[in-house]
Amino acid sequence: MYKSSVLHWPFLLALFLSASVMPGYLWSAPLEASSFPLEFNSMGGQVLVHHPVISNWKDFEVLSGRMPLEVTPAGSSAWFGSLSFEVDTVIHFSDRLVSLHHPQISDLKGDGGPPSDEVLRLVREAMKNGEENISLDYLLRALPDDFQIPGT
Secondary structure, three states, X not given: OEOOOOOOOHXXXXXXXXXXXXXXXXXXXXXXXXXXXEEEEEOOEEEEEOOOEEEEEEOOOEEEEEEEEEEEEOOOOOEEEEEEEEEEEEEEOOOOEEXXXXXXXXXXXXXXXXXXXXXXXXXXXXXXXXXXXXXXXXXXXHOOOOOOOOOO
């Protein structure tokens, strides 16, 4: 299992959570469930991001969950796995947006074992974009059914 607390990954998180992003950001149209998997291509291969699983939004300040990934380095077979994430959030109610800050990946693991160096490189490349805004409404719909509102 690969562990890191310093990988920057807002690009992938924005890919799977973006519903109606502000102009100038990654997406200009709302993403629906049928939009997945989302695709990131480079000269070195491809990263597919499948629909995320949100586990918690602690005090509406820290979002956590898992992202299923399919990473195919050029000339190699696909690596299937997932990464656990945690990201600080700030809600902008008037714009119905949530800003993502200080993302952390707690682990990256796959069905067939740890990722190769090339898989790690492709994931890091896909994660190099800066902070993003996502739709508050989409994020609320993505919460688990047993989510408890803080203070209730």
